[in-house]
Amino acid sequence: MYIMGTLLRHGSEAQKQKYLPQIATGALRLQAFGVTEPTTGSDTTQLKTRAVRDGDSYVVNGQKIWTSRALQSDMMLLLARTTAADQVQKRTQGLSVFLVDLREVKGKGCEIRPIPTMVNHNTNEVFFDNMRIPADSLIGEEGRGFKYILDGMNAERVLVASEAIGDGKYFTEKSVAYANDRAVFGRPIGQNQAIQHPIARAYGELQAAEMMVRQAAALFDAGRECGEAANLAKLLASESAWNAAEACMQTHGGFSFARDFQIERKWRECRLFQIAPISSNMILNFVTRNILGLPRSY
Numbered sequence: 001m002y003i004m005g006t007l008l009r010h011g012s013e014a015q016k017q018k019y020l021p022q023i024a025t026g027a028l029r030l031q032a033f034g035v036t037e038p039t040t041g042s043d044t045t046q047l048k049t050r051a052v053r054d055g056d057s058y059v060v061n062g063q064k065i066w067t068s069r070a071l072q073s074d075m076m077l078l079l080a081r082t083t084a085a086d087q088v089q090k091r092t093q094g095l096s097v098f099l100v101d102l103r104e105v106k107g108k109g110c111e112i113r114p115i116p117t118m119v120n121h122n123t124n125e126v127f128f129d130n131m132r133i134p135a136d137s138l139i140g141e142e143g144r145g146f147k148y149i150l151d152g153m154n155a156e157r158v159l160v161a162s163e164a165i166g167d168g169k170y171f172t173e174k175s176v177a178y179a180n181d182r183a184v185f186g187r188p189i190g191q192n193q194a195i196q197h198p199i200a201r202a203y204g205e206l207q208a209a210e211m212m213v214r215q216a217a218a219l220f221d222a223g224r225e226c227g228e229a230a231n232l233a234k235l236l237a238s239e240s241a242w243n244a245a246e247a248c249m250q251t252h253g254g255f256s257f258a259r260d261f262q263i264e265r266k267w268r269e270c271r272l273f274q275i276a277p278i279s280s281n282m283i284l285n286f287v288t289r290n291i292l293g294l295p296r297s298y
C-alpha cells in the first residue's frame with residue numbers, strides 16, 4: 001500500500017487506470033520496493049543503479065539488495081539514477097522512479113536471488129543487466145523520483161511502527177499471562193518486582209509510542225507534513241516493542257527458547273524494526289539535523 005501510494009499521488013491518469021483497479025481487486029499480486037543498494041546502504045542518494053533513456057525504452061543496469069517480496073511480486077517500484085551525480089546540484093536530484101512489471105523482465109535482464117535470513121520474510125538481491133523497460137514506466141517527471149518516494153517512506157514508517165506496536169502488545173500479554181501462571185519458590189514469578197517492572201515500563205513506553213504512531217498516521221492521512229512524526233513514531237515504537245520483547249524473554253526464562261512458546265520467533269523478527277526500513281541511528285540523525293538544527297555529523 002505504501003509502495004503504490006507513489007503511483008496514486010504522482011502517476012499519470014493512464015498509469016492509475018492501468019494498475020490501481022487491478023491492485024485493488026488483487027489481480028496484480030504484491031509489490032516490491034527497490035531502493036537499497038549493497039554498496040551505498042543508508043546513503044540512498046548515492047545509489048548507483050542507472051536508467052538511461054533509449055528511444056521508447058529505458059535501459060537499466062545495477063543492483064538492489066534487500067528487495068522484499070520481489071520473488072512473489074508482479075510489480076516493483078524502482079529508484080534509479082537518470083542523471084549522473086556529477087551533473088546535478090543536489091544529490092537528491094536526478095533520481096527517477098519507475099514502475100517495473102517484473103513478469104515482463106524476469107530472466108530478461110532482471111535476475112532475483114533470495115537471501116536466506118533469520119526471519120520469516122522473503123527478501124532478495126535483484127540484478128539488472130541491460131534490463132529494458134518501456135519509457136512509460138516512469139512515474140511523474142524524470143529526476144524528481146527521490147521526492148516522490150519520500151511520502152511513501154513516511155507511510156512505510158507509520159506502517160512498520162504500527163506493526164511494532166502490535167508485536168509489543170503481543171509480548172506484554174504473553175509476559176503477564178506467564179508471570180501470573182508460573183510459580184517458583186512457592187509463588188508466582190509475577191509477584192517479583194524484577195519481573196513486574198520491565199513489563200510495566202515497556203507497557204508505558206508502548207502506550208506513548210502508540211500515541212505518536214496515531215499522530216503520524218493522522219497527519220499523513222490529512223496530507224500534512226508528517227516526516228518528524230513518522231520518524232519518531234518508528235523510533236519509539238521499534239524500541240518499546242524491543243523492550244517488551246526482552247521483558248518477555250526474561251519472564252519466560254528457559255522456556256522462551258522453546259519454539260512452542262512462540263516467543264523466540266517474534267523476538268527475532270521484532271529486532272528488525274530498529275534496522276529496517278530505516279535504522280534508529282538515521283532517524284536520530286534526521287532529528288538532530290532537520291528538527292533540532294544541530295550540525296550534520298556525517
Ligand SMILES: Cc1cc2nc3c(=O)[nH]c(=O)nc-3n(C[C@H](O)[C@H](O)[C@H](O)COP(=O)(O)OP(=O)(O)OC[C@H]3O[C@@H](n4cnc5c(N)ncnc54)[C@H](O)[C@@H]3O)c2cc1C
Pocket residue numbers: 032033034035036040041042043065066067068069117121123272275276277278279280281282285297298
Ligand atoms: C529483512 C529486510 C528487509 C528489507 N526490505 C527492504 C525493501 O523491501 N526495500 C529496500 O529498498 N530496502 C529494504 N531493506 C533495507 C533496509 O532499508 C536497510 O537495511 C536499512 O536502511 C539499513 O541500510 P544498510 O543495511 O545498508 O545499513 P548501513 O547503511 O550499512 O548501516 C549500517 C549501520 O551503520 C549505521 N550508520 C550508517 N551511517 C551512519 C551515520 N551517518 N550515523 C550513524 N550511524 C550510521 C546504521 O544506522 C546501521 O546501524 C530491508 C532490510 C532487511 C534487513
